[in-house]
Amino acid sequence: MTPLGMDAREEQVFRYLAANPRTDLETLVDRFGAEAADALEGLRRLGLVSGEPLDVRRPDQAFQRLVREKEAALFAAKARVAELQEIYDLAHRPGSTGPVVLLTSRTQLQACMDELELSAAQTLDKFITDPYIPLTNVHTPGDDARRGEDGTIRMPRRRVLYEQAVVDDDRALEGIRNTMDLPNAEIRIAPSLPYKLIIADGERALVPAYARDHDDKLSTHLITRGTELIAHQMVFEQCWTAATPLAGGNELLNEEFSVEEKHIVGLLVSGATNERIARILGAGVRTVQRRLTDLQQRAGVRSRNELIRHAATRWMN
Structure with missing residues (x-):
């Protein structure tokens, strides 16, 4: 069970509790030694054990979230490989401008984010991840900036997936409340997300140029077509399905x-x-x-x- 975040001792303790419900800590220590307390704490962090006396959740329910998170991470890795392959192919293709544009300044990124937010006509899908850094203004439902050339307000179907840590961040309060007020908006919450993401009308996407642990948090790719855009949409759908609904939909x-x-x-x-x-x-x-x-x-x-x-x-x- 190592791929799901469990070490060997935690799996032993989980197996024992699954077969022996309502066991107390003293019994576990007698059976597995002092390491049982650490193993139990690890199982609690994973949300697999609760109560006193101790009991475990049904495995088919308890591991569902962990499996989905790993599947989402795998989808994300495949998307990044596909993106890198296309970037490589484009760089080695004479005369090709390609569907990927690298944004390296805060001004560029702010302008592009606002453009996607305000110009989307049909759908807008977003990952909001920690750390939360507000780069654009919050546009209220009646904001004139949302009006198209014909004067009507653009209100696409909006799906916003927040990472749990963002929901706990006071800087995100205004954005969350505003999204709740927008027509056609749905919000879900996930324990973690693979990366920041905005996809407008399934045609344009903003994706960080580097992994989350990289020092460069600003460089971002604007993707306008190709297999990597499809891959990022697949990642979004996978994470969306596994998340907890908060509002709408x-x-x-x-x-x-x-x-x-x-x-x-x-x-x-x-x-x-x-x-x-x-x-x-x-x-x-x-x-x-x-x-x-x-x-x-x-x-x-x-x-x-x-x-x-x-x-x-x-x-x-």
Whole structure:
């Protein structure tokens, strides 16, 4: 299970708990030694173990997120290889200008991001990753900058996927709230994302030129066609499917819940605290607490953890 982030001892402990539910830590230490405590902590970080006495989640559910994250990372790696291959081919093809333009200045990147944001007519897909660095203005639903030549407001179908760390960043609050207010907008949250990404109308994409751990955080490729654009769209679709809905695009929640409740459920399942939910929604913490109490009564559960499980398995599936 090493590819999923588990070492050998963690897998031993997980196997034991799967066969022996409601085991206490003392029993694990007696069986596996002092390393059992470290193994248990690792399993908790992966979201595989909970409770006291200890119990494990169903493997088919517990490992689903980890497998999807690895699949997304593999898709991302394939996309980068395809991009590098096309760049190589273009550089070795006489007289070719190619579909990839390298942006190296903040001014270039800001202008291109704004152009994609405001000119998209049909679809706009975005990865928002940590660290969150706002480079363009937040354009409200009625902003004149969104108007086309005929004077109508452009409102494409918008799918924005936020990395969890961005949701916890106060600098992103204005952007998140604005996206919630935009027509045709859907928001989802993922524990992690492979890289920053913007795709407009499936025809143009902005992708970092280097991996996330590279010192150069600014250089970005504008891709206008080719196999790498298709590959990045595939990565987006994979990550989007695996993410937790926060707003829009979920008919079950739209029918059964108010807009505020729908946002609270999405943030709750994504792991946000009451205080964070309140800040994102611009509501009071007591208001959020009351809404959560109402949701617990509706779900027929008594605790926050039970409500999260119920929401994830019943309301959002």
